[in-house]
Amino acid sequence: MTNCSEKTILHDNVTVGENGTLRFAGVDTAAMAKKYGTPLYLMDADLIRTRVALYQNEMKAAFGGESRPLFAGKAFCTKAIYRIMAECGMSVDLVSPGELFTARSAGFPMERAFFHGNNKTDADIATALDSGVGCFVSDSREELLALDRIAGERGVCQKILLRVTPGIDPHTFAAVTTGKVDSKFGSPIATGAALDLTKLALSLPHINLVGFHCHIGSQIFDVLPFVDAADVMLRFTAAVRDATGFVAGVLNLGGGFGVRYTESDPEFDYAAAIHTLAAAVKRDAEALGLPLPTVLMEPGRSIVADAGMTLYTVGTVKEIPGFRTYVSVDGGMPDNPRYALYRSVYTVVNATHADRAPDRAVTVAGRCCESGDLIAEGARVATPERGDLVAVLVTGAYNYSMASNYNRIPRPPVVFLSKGKDALAVRRESYEDLVRNDL
Numbered sequence: 001m002t003n004c005s006e007k008t009i010l011h012d013n014v015t016v017g018e019n020g021t022l023r024f025a026g027v028d029t030a031a032m033a034k035k036y037g038t039p040l041y042l043m044d045a046d047l048i049r050t051r052v053a054l055y056q057n058e059m060k061a062a063f064g065g066e067s068r069p070l071f072a073g074k075a076f077c078t079k080a081i082y083r084i085m086a087e088c089g090m091s092v093d094l095v096s097p098g099e100l101f102t103a104r105s106a107g108f109p110m111e112r113a114f115f116h117g118n119n120k121t122d123a124d125i126a127t128a129l130d131s132g133v134g135c136f137v138s139d140s141r142e143e144l145l146a147l148d149r150i151a152g153e154r155g156v157c158q159k160i161l162l163r164v165t166p167g168i169d170p171h172t173f174a175a176v177t178t179g180k181v182d183s184k185f186g187s188p189i190a191t192g193a194a195l196d197l198t199k200l201a202l203s204l205p206h207i208n209l210v211g212f213h214c215h216i217g218s219q220i221f222d223v224l225p226f227v228d229a230a231d232v233m234l235r236f237t238a239a240v241r242d243a244t245g246f247v248a249g250v251l252n253l254g255g256g257f258g259v260r261y262t263e264s265d266p267e268f269d270y271a272a273a274i275h276t277l278a279a280a281v282k283r284d285a286e287a288l289g290l291p292l293p294t295v296l297m298e299p300g301r302s303i304v305a306d307a308g309m310t311l312y313t314v315g316t317v318k319e320i321p322g323f324r325t326y327v328s329v330d331g332g333m334p335d336n337p338r339y340a341l342y343r344s345v346y347t348v349v350n351a352t353h354a355d356r357a358p359d360r361a362v363t364v365a366g367r368c369c370e371s372g373d374l375i376a377e378g379a380r381v382a383t384p385e386r387g388d389l390v391a392v393l394v395t396g397a398y399n400y401s402m403a404s405n406y407n408r409i410p411r412p413p414v415v416f417l418s419k420g421k422d423a424l425a426v427r428r429e430s431y432e433d434l435v436r437n438d439l
């Protein structure tokens, strides 16, 4: 919905309207704030579909066969997104019975779901089996034994991938690094544990091992760690073949491509990265005498992050001479805990005066009773005053899905935007919702 002559801010879907207010996905943010109130999450559904198509088309072109992306629902989990994924023919990665329930409630076909988790309970396993989940991503000896037993009780043989750790450190921030040997996820290849678990899986009658999974981390702008991971995984596949005769047909390389949160983040060419990875996989498979596997990837952030924006209303503007200016907004760490957790940097815009040049470095603070409740520090914005709207860009991933009710603050609504139209996808929580389970 954007026109090429319009001024954009950070991403093409963020523009400035003639009246000076910020527009997102071709829609006036002031009009959205008026209609739905603030804080408010906006999601650009057209961009989500574009990204899904990019991953689907490029993976098909680069790897061929059944290779495809799965959307990692942990990045943004609502019924509305699973409806989009169902329509687009996507597969999804689910990490809990709650995500599974959400996808199921949206009518998502469970045979296209992959069920993750490093600590699935017996009840989780039973729920996933009874829902007809297509594939488990199994993580441990305990899980394999429990799955075999529970699948056996149902007379089924469950398809699985085994999650292993390739020992790759992508040098992203520690909390989101998962592929190192020292990880709560998967089993290390380097220690021999991954081969032992493979042999166990192959010996269990109610388990059908079809391949291996790894995930090295998140917010990664370099394809090389993925190439290295693929290389380790294929060499492991060959070692398994040599030791057992089993040739894995599926290789899931996880998610993790980066997203531009600020002007200082690089532009990342997802299509080029997919093709580089495919060339490496083909070269390695050939060198090792392996058939080309079906390659799966699990993008979350890079499908939804820049498709999201959060709108707030400014309350107080407190200048502390010699220190800083606090701009307090009507949301905060309950709707976006990422600065408090990871010091994640965001681009902040005065959405009421988006035509004004940023003239002030401010700290955007939330309304929680806690000093650490900040959304951004040193954010450059056009000086805001009470009543102005502030937009925090690129909040589509790991914001709504990580939101809490800290300080009994209701979660904001989510509005999907498509072709210039808005549709409420998640209602604003009410105070009644907050006490619903209190006895």
Ligand code: LLP
Pocket: 072, 074, 075, 093, 116, 176, 178, 215, 217, 218, 219, 254, 255, 256, 257, 298, 299, 300, 301, 302, 338, 397, 398, 402
């Ligand atoms: N697959 C697996 C097994 C994962 O653990 C993850 C993310 C993904 C796929 C999706 O990765 P993505 O493409 O979104 O990078 N809460 C943190 C991010 C945690 C990521 C956890 N795993 C944040 O807000 O940055």
